[in-house]
Amino acid sequence: MATTTQDSSMDATQAALLAKVQPAELHEQPLVTNNRDFNWVTDKICRIVETKTPTWWWICMAVALMTASFTGLGLLWLVSTGVGVWGLANPINWGWAIVNFVFWIGIGHAGTLISAVLCLLKQGWRTSINRAAEAMTIFAVVCAGIFPLFHVGRVWFAWWLFPIPNSNVIWPQFRSPLEWDVFAVSTYGTVSVLFWYMGMIPDLGVLRDRAVQRLNKGVYEGGSAIANKIAEGMDHFRKNFYAILAMGWRNAGNHWRNYEMAYLVLAGLSTPLVLSVHTIVSFDFALAVLPGWHTTIFPPYFVAGAIFSGFGMVLTLMLPLRALYGLHDLITQRHIDNMCKICLGTGSIVGYAYIMEFFIAWYGANPYESFAFINRAFGQYWWAYVMMFSCNVFTPQLFWFKKVRENAALVWIMSIFINVGMWFERFVITVTSLANDFLPTSWGYYSPTMVDILTFFGTFGLFSVLFLLFLRFLPLMPIAEVKFVMPEADPHGHHGYDKGDQH
Amino acid sequence: MTEKYGIIASFPDTPSFFHAAEKVRDAGYKKWDTYSSFPVHGMPEAQGQARSKVPIFTFLGGITGFTVGLVMVWWMNAYDYPLIVRGQPFFSPVFPFPIMYELTILLAAFGTLGGMFITNLLPQHYSPLFNSEQFLEVSGDRLVIAIEARDAQYDVVATRQFLEEIGGTDIEEVSA
Numbered sequence: 001m002a003t004t005t006q007d008s009s010m011d012a013t014q015a016a017l018l019a020k021v022q023p024a025e026l027h028e029q030p031l032v033t034n035n036r037d038f039n040w041v042t043d044k045i046c047r048i049v050e051t052k053t054p055t056w057w058w059i060c061m062a063v064a065l066m067t068a069s070f071t072g073l074g075l076l077w078l079v080s081t082g083v084g085v086w087g088l089a090n091p092i093n094w095g096w097a098i099v100n101f102v103f104w105i106g107i108g109h110a111g112t113l114i115s116a117v118l119c120l121l122k123q124g125w126r127t128s129i130n131r132a133a134e135a136m137t138i139f140a141v142v143c144a145g146i147f148p149l150f151h152v153g154r155v156w157f158a159w160w161l162f163p164i165p166n167s168n169v170i171w172p173q174f175r176s177p178l179e180w181d182v183f184a185v186s187t188y189g190t191v192s193v194l195f196w197y198m199g200m201i202p203d204l205g206v207l208r209d210r211a212v213q214r215l216n217k218g219v220y221e222g223g224s225a226i227a228n229k230i231a232e233g234m235d236h237f238r239k240n241f242y243a244i245l246a247m248g249w250r251n252a253g254n255h256w257r258n259y260e261m262a263y264l265v266l267a268g269l270s271t272p273l274v275l276s277v278h279t280i281v282s283f284d285f286a287l288a289v290l291p292g293w294h295t296t297i298f299p300p301y302f303v304a305g306a307i308f309s310g311f312g313m314v315l316t317l318m319l320p321l322r323a324l325y326g327l328h329d330l331i332t333q334r335h336i337d338n339m340c341k342i343c344l345g346t347g348s349i350v351g352y353a354y355i356m357e358f359f360i361a362w363y364g365a366n367p368y369e370s371f372a373f374i375n376r377a378f379g380q381y382w383w384a385y386v387m388m389f390s391c392n393v394f395t396p397q398l399f400w401f402k403k404v405r406e407n408a409a410l411v412w413i414m415s416i417f418i419n420v421g422m423w424f425e426r427f428v429i430t431v432t433s434l435a436n437d438f439l440p441t442s443w444g445y446y447s448p449t450m451v452d453i454l455t456f457f458g459t460f461g462l463f464s465v466l467f468l469l470f471l472r473f474l475p476l477m478p479i480a481e482v483k484f485v486m487p488e489a490d491p492h493g494h495h496g497y498d499k500g501d502q503h
Numbered sequence: 504m505t506e507k508y509g510i511i512a513s514f515p516d517t518p519s520f521f522h523a524a525e526k527v528r529d530a531g532y533k534k535w536d537t538y539s540s541f542p543v544h545g546m547p548e549a550q551g552q553a554r555s556k557v558p559i560f561t562f563l564g565g566i567t568g569f570t571v572g573l574v575m576v577w578w579m580n581a582y583d584y585p586l587i588v589r590g591q592p593f594f595s596p597v598f599p600f601p602i603m604y605e606l607t608i609l610l611a612a613f614g615t616l617g618g619m620f621i622t623n624l625l626p627q628h629y630s631p632l633f634n635s636e637q638f639l640e641v642s643g644d645r646l647v648i649a650i651e652a653r654d655a656q657y658d659v660v661a662t663r664q665f666l667e668e669i670g671g672t673d674i675e676e677v678s679a
Binding site for chain 1: 552557575584586613630632
């Protein structure tokens with residue numbers, strides 16, 4: 001809030017000083033631009049699911065389904081033949097499957113970070129992007145889960161990973177970080193769904209009430225008799241579908257009191273959870289004694305990388321959505337700026353970690369460790385290292401410049417680079433350490449097969465199918481939370497300013 | 504005579520809605536609530552409501568998760584079927600920590616969501632309020648206070664007059 005006139009307690013010297021330095025007026029960019037009101041926000045977000053399915057949605061869905069079929073076929077091929085159809089060969093038994101698993105799990109982290117960590121830090125700008133980012137988290141975990149599930153070889157025994165009594169009366173081996181990972185990832189997926197669902201309850205109530213209002217009015221005009229009948233039928237469907245999911249939410253002050261507390265508690269629970277998930281994923285590597293994996297820097301380095309890649313994916317998804325649905329008043333330049341800055345920050349941490357790994361490899365004076373790192377950058381996989389380093393360390397540095405952050409097309413392209421770079425990071429970590437381990441006689445060179453490539457390619461289709469369904473059937477943004485950060489929602493009537501900052 | 508659920512009144516903006524809630528609280532009504540499509544900052548205090556009880560459910564869930572994690576790992580790997588792995592101990596409070604940690608969070612999250620439903624008495628798909636067209640507009644931008652007929656102080660005439668006095672408009676009696 002701009003403060004140029006000070007209260008009367010200011011003495012003459014202070015006034016003279018202020019006149020001399022001429023303090024600049026600081027304006028905080030509003031979170032909802034163009035002075036939109038509550039009804040506009042409700043309408044804008046609800047209409048995305050209430051209006052006729054746009055043509056581009058059908059086209060994208062068709063393409064996504066076709067792409068997803070590659071994963072289906074790849075897995076069918078794998079199950080009917082054996083894990084040998086993947087390019088795994090001793091000593092490289094963790095190929096693309098593990099790379100893809102870590103890649104997708106990492107993507108998910110931005111969603112939880114936005115919904116939980118930024119909630120605890122009272123960052124008002126999270127509101128318009130958190131719902132879509134949480135959806136992204138859940139769908140990314142689904143894609144991630146496929147790989148270790150099928151990598152176990154006999155997928156029909158995958159339930160042995162869980163502590164369920166089986167006919168061999170053997171329990172899971174809890175001293176293994178791989179078993180910890182089962183718990184971390186399944187908890188992460190479950191809690192993300194709970195958090196996502198709870199955040200949606202008030203908005204599902206809004207969608208339900210709007211369908212009831214339209215049905216009560218009973219005005220279905222503007223199309224042919226059949227089209228009007230279909231529109232009415234859809235509203236009957238919406239009324240029931242959203243009513244069941246909304247659980248009878250009725251926006252009561254008492255509801256909000258408990259809901260807000262539950263939301264805060266879930267944010268508080270999700271924060272240590274999101275930090276633990278990629279930490280435990282990194283234990284899969286760090287607890288092995290292989291040079292290049294056995295390092296203590298892995299947990300923080302993996303978490304920073306996960307957030308970095310996740311925000312890259314959020315930008316990749318949100319920029320086209322903003323353009324397609326005309327959400328420029330809700331996802332403002334301020335939101336994009338902030339996301340770019342987080343990419344810059346976490347990208348720099350990742351860059352620091354790459355360099356620090358090298359330093360420690362030298363400083364630790366362990367010849368195997370030094371070899372692993374020199375081999376990583378200059379050995380047979382040098383090209384992957386170059387891809388990783390240039391995409392992850394150099395690309396985000398461009399976000400220092402406001403001109404770059406304001407160019408949506410450029411930001412989008414850079415977000416793709418971040419995604420690519422982070423995939424290569426996991427490739428470099430997983431494959432280089434395995435390909436050249438302690439025994440030179442067992443060294444090898446790993447290449448993926450067509451089945452590897454198509455199975456991974458297909459997961460982007462699966463992700464898109466899920467995300468498109470989300471766009472079509474669920475509220476894209478948390479309506480209540482967006483309203484909460486608008487100046488009209490302030491109970492103390494700060495009418496005088498329309499800058500949108502909160503207290 | 505049809506049974507009445509209560510009286511609802513609308514308020515033009517958030518500050519007047521907020522102050523009206525304080526006045527209803529001060530007038531001594533007990534069975535009443537505010538309705539808005541977004542949480543209003545400080546409204547629980549303005550309504551005279553205590554701190555939410557949800558964290559109790561979170562705590563119970565968390566404690567259960569932690570205990571289950573600890574006991575499960577001990578029972579499975581050290582008692583029921585001890586597995587010898589690389590000379591590591593059968594049990595220690597250290598290695599199962601990730602399991603305990605994740606189960607604590609998992610069950611605490613279920614406790615929180617369940618606690619939210621229990622404290623809010625949800626699911627409750629029907630409420631007489633939904634029969635009011637005006638009440639449905641709460642989902643847009645309407646701000647409503649409803650005083651229920653089961654309140655001891657409720658009186659058709661006096662309560663309506665009171666709601667008018669504190670700035671309520673579009674006053675409507677809702678049937679049960």
